[in-house]
Amino acid sequence: MSDNKRYMYGLDLLRVIAAVAVIYNHYSNWLKLNHEDFAIATVVDAVLIRPLHLNQQLAFVGVGVFLMISGIVVTHVAFRETSAQFLLRRAVRLLPAMWVMITVAWVLVSARQLSANQRPDLGDLFLNLGLVNYSVPQTSHVLALTWTLAVQVVFYFFVAATMPLLKRWPWVPPAIAVALVSVLISVTPPQGPAPLSFVRMATTFLPVLFIGQLISLVRSKKIPVGAGIAFGVLQYLLFVRADLTSDRWPLGEAYPRTFVFLFLVLLLATRANGALVRAKWVGEVAKRTYAIYLVHIPVGFPLLRLLTPHTGYWISVAVALIAVAVASELLHRLVEEPIAQWYRRREKRRTAKPVAVPSPI
Secondary structure, X not given: OOHHHHOOHHHHHHHHHHHHHHHHHHHHHHHHHOOOOOXXXXXXXXXHHHHHOOOHHHOOHHHHHHHHHHHHHHHHHHOOOOHHHHXXXXXXXXXXXXXXXXXXXXXXXXXXXXXXXOOOOHHHHHHXXXXXXXXXXOOOOOOHHHHHHXXXXXXXXXXXXXXXXXXXXXXXXXXXXHHHHHHHHHHOOOOOOOOHHHHHHHHHHHHHHHHHHHHHHHHOOOOOHHHHHHHHHHHHHHHHHHHHOOOOOOOOXXXXXXXHHHHHXXXXXXXXXXXXXHOHXXXXXXXXXXXXXXXXXXXXXXXXXXXXXXXXXHHHHHHHHHHHHHHHHHHHHHHHHHHHHHHHHHHHHHHOOOOOOOOOO
8 A cells, every 4th residue: 555545634634633632722821821711712611621531621632642642653654764864864854943943932931931830941942852851850942842842752762762663573562661651650759859750750651652552553454453452441541640650741631531532532633634634734844743733832832921911811822822823934944844855855865876887998
């Protein structure tokens, strides 16, 4: 089956919805903390949160979708890459745009235009750029949403390390993953200091990525459906166990229920193939969801803080969303896209076979 036929167009639309959910979560929470009566939140509560018993402000909806999709996509590409190729390509995809926005956030936090857990110094900037700030005590997290990227990096290293097993015996890495998560939950204290707090956080959310991996393996017929269900149930139970044994990770009461809801929606999305999911605008916005994810807090929050007291939240939110759209487009076109194209050209030159040139007579 060709890659085009295997492409899951429904995941593009789900990425767009997840980006909207993440923005809604953070902006509505900002307005709530600043004592603004956000009318849209009242509607969302009545239509989605209360009937489905989800987390307040749709917490984990967007992030959970992004993590599961990452597990699906990363596992799919792992079968046609070496471990080194895999890690380099993920680094090129993940790091440059993240570095730009972490630097922007560091400047804003230093100038007191964006809040963080503490004021940063120059050392904090480099710790954040390396995504090790969550593992070092007393470090400023200038762009706190990067915790999800740190968890994904852990998953990437797991995939790279188990790639030879994945290609030969695809059921072995999922079995190792279950054992690894179980052991780490057992030995890591729920409220430990850094770096143990990061280990516990990553361990709590790794099952989301591993279930995405299982969806990919079952869909591509690499492992039987029964094995996928068995490993998936075990990973879900480990997620529930992590939730029940810690008041910190995850922070909320409805995470296991939300996880089930997101899993079912994602399964439906993998089957979607209609005109809407294939629409050009959906694909274009989906390509920019990573940029939107990185941009929406450091660009949006200072604008909300500056404008809301003077204009009310309707105008401030509208201005923030327009600014996020423009900044995301710039980040995508000036950083993500050119660097990805440069790296693809570099790979092609490196792998191209030299052509023999006949010597002149």
